[in-house]
Amino acid sequence: YQPGTDYAKRVTARGYLPTLMFASLTLLFSWSCPALGKKKLYIGALFPMSGGWPGGQACLPSAQMALDLVNKRTDILPEYELELIHYDSMCDPGEATKLLYDLLYTEPIKMVLMPGCSSVSTLVAEAARMWNLIVLSYGSSSPALSNRQRFPTFFRTHPSATLHNPTRVQLFQKWKWTKIATIQQTTEVFTSTLDDLEARTKEAGIEISVRQSFLTDPAPAVKNLKRQDARIIVGLFYETEARKVFCEVYKEKLYGKKYVWFLIGWYADNWFKIKDPSINCTVEQMTEAVEGHVTTEIVMLNPETVRGASNLTSQEFLNQLMSKLGGKNPEETGGFQEAPLAYDAVWALALALNKTVGPLKAKGRRLEDFNYNNRDITAEIYRALNTSSFEGVSGHVVFDAQGSRMAWTLIEQLQGGSYKKIGYFDSTKGNLSWYGNDRWIGPGPPADQTVVIEEFRFLSQKLFVSVSVFAGLGILLGIVCLTFNIYNSNVRYIQNSQPYLNNMTAVGCMMALAAVFPLGLDGHHVHRKQFPVVCQFRLWLLGLGFSLAYGSMFTKIWWVHTVFTKKDDKKEKRKHLEPWKLYATVGVLLVIDVLSLMIWQIVDPLHITVEKFVREAPKGDLDVLIQPLLEHCSSDKMNTWLGVVYGYKGLLLLLGIFLAYETKSISTEKINDHRAVGMAIYNVSVLCMITAPVTMILSSQQDASFAFASLAIVFSVYITLVVLFVPKMRRLITRGEWQSDTQETVKTQGSSTNNNDEEKSRQLERENKELQKIIQEVQDQLCYTVAIGSVMLYSRYRISYVLHRYRISYVYSRYRISYGIQ
Ligand SMILES: *[C@@H]1O[C@H](CO)[C@@H](O)[C@H](O)[C@H]1NC(C)=O
């Protein structure tokens, strides 16, 4: 073979040329008709064109658009062509059973099934595993389908209805609600959605406090919501029922600034304005009732302008779909909203199949080898679909562990009769994009329940101050009396009154008065931590003050009684009373008190308890209740201790009255003031016996109980001091015995023994008159005290005030009679 020779020219023309021509023809042909030489893969699909959800009307064209694009692409399944074999399931499981049979038992073999409509998908997905078929649904929202045990090969590009729930929980948390109510139409979808919501809220620490459901008539359920003080209400029902519910809501006034409703977002925009003969509310009423409610809606069309896997933005996709639908009204085309999901379903499938080619080749398998007994290829497709992640026209496409689509949710609010977007929630990332244009009828999101404000009740400060002034003056008086007694302790008359006992009385009185101050201190003045100290001060000052003051008086009267009333006693013994016995008696009384208080405080110390009262509604229509609280000093077995202490003191008081009565006519020089002491004991006993039980009854009313207790203390002390010391002062002043008694008495004794008797009787007479005056004064004062106390009692508890007065005046009349006083 020599180039350039004839032979060579001939060979080229005969051999190479036809070969070249054939090759170029083949190329040309395959370019103009790419399907040639591609292996077909079949998809069996069911599109409901009628029935409950005629979604196929828009979803089928949309799926075909996707299929055309995929088949044209050279980077997706270049060796294969996808073909859709579809039937009309009419959204009817019975019809679908028959069609499924046709799909499976007629050639060719389908690689994947694509049903729509939840009831049909349930049937197909449950059966498919027997044929090792993957099921990819574009239009079923039933939460029941999220179940890998029942539906092991199921995927869906339509999110589950439970996808609303993470958004709802997010909003509850955003608006700080922890108590939610729900109302649902009794339907499987809504029930399982609410079950899911309940689980999620529980996880988030939110409580579903009321769960109501209804079949057709929502009136009782709405009434129950009202009765149970529901504020944040999630309502799941179809549009017709929604109108019924909101008509009831209007009637029950379960709307307005205190309430927030959460509804599903797929109702028509003007659903509440549509005339419905089954409801009895006007459009205005409905508009009023629905204002401000929040809806959640699954985003089915990507809100952002991005070019995804199909190189189309969502708007371009819509335009193409519209032209494909050929001028049909999208509102009346079933499944128009879900069309992007069908489109993305085909894309998800194509991309997944494209992904399986490599791994299958490695195993020596091909996609076209698929048959219904082949698990390897199914497993490979499953894996590919499960890891799907691409930008579709419906947003980012990913599936959760149950094969359900994860998507964004749109949050809208009805503001002034039209829906406004207020945010998006991406539950895969937990990212809430908030526009901040949510509007509320009140000042902000309402509370999820009536707010209870705790408010401590404090003592009236005016009362506290005025009683404190009295107590302060009383302490001054006590100091004056004490000084007087000590200064004049050399005067015979004072000496004969056992001045040390009187000093103790004065000191005790001042301590009791000092107890008024801690008695009036409460949370208004001191911190909660210091309060127990205040309690201790109250207890000890009052306890010791009483023991000292009353104990010393009691001692006096006791010894007057034991020593001077025994008629058969010998004369020399009569006059004999050693001072140490008096001190010992006071000492014993004090020790008993100190010991009992110590035991009480060691065994069962005082602490703060808080009393709760019935909640009150404040004026105005504020959504709050006030919970009044009151702090008390108490110990665990308060009543037992009080019983013991009051019992013992009560006995002492009674005994004191008795002894005072018994010794009224005795006259002795050693204790010359026992009548005045008897008088004081009467006063103190009566006041204490009225006050102690009354303050226990009134303990819940801080002002009344303080007034009672402190005024009783103040008056007892005043009376005691006045009765004990004022006559002495008068006598010393009027007689000029002031501090120079010893000389004077010597003088009188020396100069005039004859006049002694006469003077003595005159002196006694004067003394008697003085005493009468004092007694009159004291009676006036006492009556005043008793009257105040009784009026308080009467006004509060209607305890017979007359009875008290009667009793007291009885005691006094007896007393007066026995003294021979008018
Ligand atoms: C399809 O698969 C091939 C290889 O298996 C890969 O190179 C190509 O990028 C895939 N196409 C797409 C759109 O991912």
Ligand SMILES: *[C@@H]1O[C@H](CO)[C@@H](O)[C@H](O)[C@H]1NC(C)=O
């Ligand atoms: C509708 O309202 C009217 C008056 O407001 C009342 O008389 C009537 O019974 C109501 N009908 C229904 C079905 O509730």
Ligand SMILES: *[C@@H]1O[C@H](CO)[C@@H](O)[C@H](O)[C@H]1NC(C)=O
């Ligand atoms: C959340 O979403 C917004 C709006 O889409 C975006 O700007 C932001 O980066 C997102 N944040 C996170 C953490 O993903």
